[in-house]
Each structure stands twice: as structure tokens, then as C-alpha cells.
Amino acid sequence: xxxxxxxxxxxxxxxxxxxxxxxxxxxxxxxxxxxxxxxxxxxxxxxxxxxxxxxxxxxxxxxxxxxxxxxxxxxxxxxxxxxxxxxxxxxxxxxxxxxxxxxxxxxxxxxxxxxxxxxxxxxxxxxxxxxxxxxxxxxxxxxxxxxxxxxxxxxxxxxxxxxxxxxxxxxxxxxxxxxxxxxxxxxxxxxxxxxxxxxxxxxxxxxxxxxxxxxxxxxxxxxxxxxxxxxxxxxxxxxxxxxxxxxxxxxxxxxxxxxxxxxxxxxxxxxxxxxxx
Amino acid sequence: xxxxxxxxxxxxxxxxxxxxxxxxxxxxxxxxxxxxxxxxxxxxxxxxxxxxxxxxxxxxxxxxxxxxxxxxxxxxxxxxxxxxxxxxxxxxxxxxxxxxxxxxxxxxxxxxxxxxxxxxxxxxxxxxxxxxxxxxxxxxxxxxxxxxxxxxxxxxxxxxxxxxxxxxxxxxxxxxxxxxxxxxxxxxxxxxxxxxxxxxxxxxxxxxxxxxxxxxxxxxxxxxxxxxxxxxxxxxxxxxxxxxxxxxxxx
Numbered sequence: 001x002x003x004x005x006x007x008x009x010x011x012x013x014x015x016x017x018x019x020x021x022x023x024x025x026x027x028x029x030x031x032x033x034x035x036x037x038x039x040x041x042x043x044x045x046x047x048x049x050x051x052x053x054x055x056x057x058x059x060x061x062x063x064x065x066x067x068x069x070x071x072x073x074x075x076x077x078x079x080x081x082x083x084x085x086x087x088x089x090x091x092x093x094x095x096x097x098x099x100x101x102x103x104x105x106x107x108x109x110x111x112x113x114x115x116x117x118x119x120x121x122x123x124x125x126x127x128x129x130x131x132x133x134x135x136x137x138x139x140x141x142x143x144x145x146x147x148x149x150x151x152x153x154x155x156x157x158x159x160x161x162x163x164x165x166x167x168x169x170x171x172x173x174x175x176x177x178x179x180x181x182x183x184x185x186x187x188x189x190x191x192x193x194x195x196x197x198x199x200x201x202x203x204x205x206x207x208x209x210x211x212x213x214x215x216x217x218x219x220x221x222x223x224x225x226x227x228x229x230x231x232x233x234x235x236x237x238x239x240x241x242x243x244x245x246x247x248x249x250x251x252x253x254x255x256x257x258x259x260x261x262x263x264x265x266x267x268x269x270x271x272x273x274x275x276x277x
Numbered sequence: 278x279x280x281x282x283x284x285x286x287x288x289x290x291x292x293x294x295x296x297x298x299x300x301x302x303x304x305x306x307x308x309x310x311x312x313x314x315x316x317x318x319x320x321x322x323x324x325x326x327x328x329x330x331x332x333x334x335x336x337x338x339x340x341x342x343x344x345x346x347x348x349x350x351x352x353x354x355x356x357x358x359x360x361x362x363x364x365x366x367x368x369x370x371x372x373x374x375x376x377x378x379x380x381x382x383x384x385x386x387x388x389x390x391x392x393x394x395x396x397x398x399x400x401x402x403x404x405x406x407x408x409x410x411x412x413x414x415x416x417x418x419x420x421x422x423x424x425x426x427x428x429x430x431x432x433x434x435x436x437x438x439x440x441x442x443x444x445x446x447x448x449x450x451x452x453x454x455x456x457x458x459x460x461x462x463x464x465x466x467x468x469x470x471x472x473x474x475x476x477x478x479x480x481x482x483x484x485x486x487x488x489x490x491x492x493x494x495x496x497x498x499x500x501x502x503x504x505x506x507x508x509x510x511x512x513x514x515x516x517x518x519x520x521x522x523x524x525x526x527x528x
Contacts, residue, residue, distance in 0.1 A: 009447075011355050013364040033395040040392060044383050117372050117396055118355040186303035271358065 020267040026120035033119060037127035042134055056138045060091050064146070071207050079209060081238075084147055088234040089206035091139045096172050096226070097197050099132035103176040104183040104190040111184070114274060121184070121270055125176045129169055136165065143237070157236035164233040164243075167255045171229055174258030177266040185273035204230055225254035281367055283448055283479040284330040284353055289362035290503075291323040291348055322348040324503040325362070332368070332447070333477040337490030337511055339518045340500035346483045349500065350450050353481070368447025368479070371397050373438060382426030386417060386436055389425050393440050407443050414465070415439035435462060442469055448479040467493065487515040 016022065027034075046052040064087045072082035079085050106124040114121060140161075148154075183189040204226040205213070213221050221227050228251040235243040243251070295318045300306045309315050323345045330336055338346045351357045352364050354372050384392065390411055394404035412418045415435040425433065441449065470493055473480060484490050490497055490511055497514035499507040507514050 009367075009369050011364070011366040011370075013352070013355070013358050013362075029398060030395075032398070032400045036392045036395040036401065040384060040388070043388070047383055113396065114356065116354075116356065119396055182303070186301065186306060188302040188304060192303065275357070 020264055023120060023122060023263070023267040023270075027122045027126065030120055030123050034123050034127050034130065037123060038130035038134065041127070041131045053138060056135050057142045060087060060094065060139045061142050061146070063090060067207060077208065077212075081150055081152065084143075084150060084152060084238055085209075085234075086207060087143050087146060088238045089204075089230050091136060091143060092168060092230055092233040093201060093204070093206055093226075094139070095132045095136040095168065096175075096229075097201070098135065099129045099172045100176045100179050101190070101194055101197065102131065103128040103180040104193055107180060107183045107190075110180075110274070121180070121274055122177070122266060125173065125180045125266075128176060128180075129173050132172070133165070133169060147237070153240065155236065155240035157240050157242055160236040160242055161233070164236065167232055167251050168229050170255040171225065171251075171258045174255070174260070174262030177262030181266045181269050181273055184270065200224075200226065206230060225250070225258070228254060280332050282329040282365075283332040283334070283367050284328075284481075285363075285365040286326050286328050286352070287363045287365075289323055289326045289352060289359045289364055290321060291352055291357060292319045292321045292360045294318075295320055321503050323352065323359070326503075326505050327362075328498065328505055328508060330479060330481070332479055333474065334496060335474055335480045335494040336482070337494035337497040337515070338481065338483045338500060339485075339487065339490060339497060339515060341522075344500045345503040346500055347452060348503075349498075350452055350481070350483065353448070354450055366448065369398075370448045370450065371441050371444060371446035372450040372452065373441040383424050385422050385424055386412075386428065387421045390421075390436065390440055393437070394444060397444055397446070399444055411436070411439045411443045414443065414469070416462075431459065431462075438466060442473065445476075446478070448481070449473065450481050452483045453485070487519055491515055 064083050067086050067090070068083050071077045071086070072079070103125045106128055110121050110124045113119060179189065179193050183193070203220050203224055205221060210218070210221055210227070228247050231247050232243045232251040235241060235247070242248075300309060300315065306315070326345075326349065338349060340346050348357070350372065352359050353366055354370050355364075355366070387408065390408060391401050391404045394407075395401070408421075412421050415432075415438070417432060417436055420428065420432065428436070470480065480493075482490060482493055494511045496509065497507075497511040497518075498505055499514050499518045507517055
């Protein structure tokens with residue numbers, strides 16, 4: 001007699017190890033589901049829209065044109081090659097904001113599925129980050145086109161970008177886990193978070209530079225972890241050099257703390273929050 | 278063969294928390310927390326259930342609405358952890374799910390099969406290997422690449438049944454969904470369930486159709502108000518339940 005499963009799987013409700021370890025093991029067991037959820041999102045998205053993949057590349061460009069019009073041409077802000085400066089910040093922001101708010105909206109799917117079958121809910125957060133990663137990679141194409149078009153030189157520092165993205169993805173996963181866990185319990189979290197993210201965008205140097213912030217307000221930007229994460233992504237692309245060691249250290253610290261706090265919070269609370277009020 | 282039980286429940290209770298006034302928003306929650314006004318009612322859906330199911334047993338579950346039948350399945354499928362007591366399940370568990378559950382109707386039948394398999398922990402490669410036999414059993418080869426939204430209810434149910442039984446779990450949980458498709462397809466379902474049993478697999482069926490329980494199960498549990506009130510041969514338990522349902526005599 002051959003069974004599909006090699007080793008007998010034993011579930012014992014009385015045996016509970018450390019929750020954050022158990023949840024990590026469960027996520028690994030369901031890694032195929034993460035891949036399928038990412039694939040599903042991408043497929044559904046591109047099947048429905050006529051422009052398909054092109055839209056993912058066009059929307060940051062339209063956004064860039066509008067922002068360049070407002071900040072560079074109308075308000076005449078003095079930033080060297082504003083389109084590239086803005087675009088490097090905004091596509092990274094779109095990745096972060098897109099992944100975390102998508103994670104919050106997946107709580108409905110998660111509740112529907114986990115009512116009937118066991119799956120670790122973290123798969124939804126990780127897949128939301130995965131979808132956003134695919135979109136980020138797609139939007140790198142127009143970014144490179146704009147860089148070349150505006151006569152920016154090609155830099156060896158571009159090779160650092162995958163590291164920047166990895167650090168950004170870790171930070172995003174941590175925030176996504178917290179938002180997802182809270183949104184699983186409270187219906188108003190998603191809306192509240194969207195408002196917060198909207199404000200957070202403006203206290204992060206994306207449409208302006210750090211140097212433009214008056215000294216007495218600069219602490220706001222300095223205590224904002226996204227400042228460092230954006231900088232780590234932007235420096236190799238826009239400035240053509242590697243991010244400074246201090247910036248890099250702050251970004252890495254923010255990423256690791258976010259992931260650790262997010263994972264611990266998720267593991268400790270999801271069972272209670274996931275089953276509703 | 279003195280194998281260990283496939284499913285073992287020892288003094289299992291499960292209570293659902295029902296907030297007296299449902300607090301759904303964080304704002305309200307924070308305000309009430311400050312005022313110390315968070316109260317919960319408890320609904321005991323399962324009370325001190327103790328039972329043991331051997332590998333290869335076919336067990337039917339009967340009882341009135343709200344008796345705790347689905348809750349019993351939830352603790353076995355580890356959807357909910359018991360409030361008290363202990364659940365031990367040996368082997369892979371697959372509930373028979375509705376297809377398209379939480380998934381997208383735009384995706385084709387084939388994509389849904391893969392996604393469905395992933396929910397049960399199977400890889401894409403594994404599901405693609407099974408695709409042909411899944412489609413053949415469901416008799417949907419011609420529709421596999423059509424979006425799921427174009428399927429009729431019966432077609433979707435046939436595909437779901439085919440997926441859940443093809444991945445060959447050790448323990449299959451069926452909640453009110455064994456009789457899918459038309460009469461001819463139901464005959465096929467029953468034949469497949471018989472084969473499932475011959476291979477020593479465990480099968481649990483919740484149904485309001487007593488003939489279906491008697492036809493498919495050797496043993497039955499009668500659940501009422503969260504307790505297992507009777508556990509024995511399917512025919513005897515179904516007869517007793519039927520008599521109670523008709524005349525209202527207690528168990």
C-alpha cells in the first residue's frame with residue numbers, strides 16, 4: 001500500500017511548542033500555497049485588465065509625470081533630475097504601501113478559507129509581499145528607461161539594488177504581519193491604516209530631499225525608518241553610489257526589528273484574532 | 278493489526294466566544310477596554326467529547342442543526358483548537374471543500390485544482406501529475422481550461438469531489454456534500470468511497486440523510502447539544518435518532 005504522504009502526520013492539540021517556531025514551520029510546509037497565491041493574484045490581475053502588464057509599468061510613469069509637473073515645474077523645487085529622484089522613491093513606496101494594504105485586505109479571503117480548512121494565515125502576508133515584489137520588478141523597467149532617457153550614466157552600484165529590495169521586503173513583511181493580524185480582528189484597521197500610510201508618505205523624503213527639511217523638523221524624518229529604507233534603495237540608482245554605512249545599518253536594523261516584532265505579534269495573536277470577535 | 282487510532286478525542290470541549298455586544302472596530306474596542314466594559318458570552322459547541330476512531334473506519338455523524346457536528350469536524354481538521362481536552366489525529370486530513378472557495382472565478386478549472394491542492398499542502402507538480410485522473414473522474418476534461426465562473430454548481434461540485442478524493446488523504450471529512458452531481462455521478466462517488474475504504478482510509482460523514490449514512494458508514498455518532506449521546510453501529514444509531522426526531526423521545 002503506497003500513501004501519498006511518506007511519514008504519518010500527527011496532529012496533537014496538547015503538544016504546543018513555541019508559537020513563533022510552530023508558525024514558521026507551518027509556513028514552510030505551505031510554501032507551495034504561497035507560490036500559488038502569488039500566481040493567482042498576478043494572473044487575475046493581468047487577465048482582467050486590457051493593458052495587462054503594461055499598466056504596471058505605465059502607472060508609475062503617469063504618477064511621475066504628474067509629480068514632476070507639480071513639484072519640479074510649478075513649484076520649481078531644486079532637485080537634480082527630479083523625475084528619477086521621485087521615481088526611485090515612489091516605486092519603492094508603492095511596493096511597501098501596496099504589499100501592506102493588500103495584506104490587510106486579504107483577511108477576508110483568509111477568514112473564508114480558514115473557517116473550513118487549516119492553513120497558516122501567514123501565507124497571505126507573504127504572498128502579498130510576493131505580489132508587490134513582482135510589481136516592483138516590473139516597474140524597474142520604466143525606471144531604467146527614464147534613467148537612460150534623461151542621460152543618467154549607468155552605474156555599477158545598480159548591482160546593489162537586490163540587497164536594497166531584500167531589506168525592504170523584510171521590513172514590509174513585518175509591518176504587513178502586524179497590520180494583517182490586527183485587521184483579522186478589527187474591521188476598521190484597514191481604513192485607518194490607509195490613512196496612516198497616506199500621511200507616512202509625506203513624512204518620508206520622496207517628493208523632497210532630507211536637506212530641504214528645516215532643522216527643527218528634521219527629527220520627524222530621522223525617526224522614520226522608511227527614510228533609511230528609501231535611501232538604501234535610492235542611493236545606488238539615483239546617486240550612483242552605495243548607501244552610507246550608517247544609513248545601511250539603520251535600514252537593516254529597522255528591517256530585522258520589524259520582522260521580529262511582526263512575527264512574534266502574529267504568532268502570539270493570530271489564533272485569537274483570526275477567529276473573529 | 279493493532280494500529281493507533283486515527284482520530285482520538287479525550288474530554289474535548291470547545292466554546293465559541295460571543296461578545297454580548299459585538300465589538301468589531303478597534304476604536305470601540307479601545308474605548309471599552311479603557312472603561313473595562315469588554316464582556317463575552319460563551320457558547321459551548323462541544324462538551325466533553327471522548328471518542329476514538331480506528332484507521333479504516335467509516336463513521337457517520339447525525340444530530341439536529343446546531344448540535345456541534347461541524348464543530349466536531351473543525352477540531353479534527355485543526356481549524357479550531359479545543360478549549361479543553363485533547364485531540365490527536367494521525368495521518369493527513371482533507372475536508373471536502375467547495376471549489377472556488379475564497380478563490381477567483383476568473384481562474385480556470387485547472388488553476389483551481391492546483392490552488393486547491395496547495396491548500397492541502399500539495400505542490401503544483403504533484404497536482405499536475407494528478408490532473409488527468411482528476412479531470413477524467415469529474416468528466417470535465419473539455420472544460421478544464423474554462424474559467425470556474427462558467428461552471429454550473431454541479432460541475433464545480435464534481436471537480437471538488439474529484440480533487441479531494443484524488444489527493445488520497447488518510448482521513449477524509451465530508452460535511453453534507455457527498456451526494457454531488459446527478460444520480461449517475463453519485464453512483465461513481467459511492468464507488469470511489471468504497472475503494473477509499475478498501476485501501477484502509479478513514480472517512481467521516483456529516484449528513485441529514487440517514488439512508489446515506491447507513492449506505493456509507495459502519496458506525497455512527499449521534500450528537501446533541503455538543504455531546505455524543507450515542508455511538509454504535511450506523512443502523513442502530515440512525516434508527517434511534519430517527520425515532521427521536523419523529524417522536525421527540527430523548528436518547
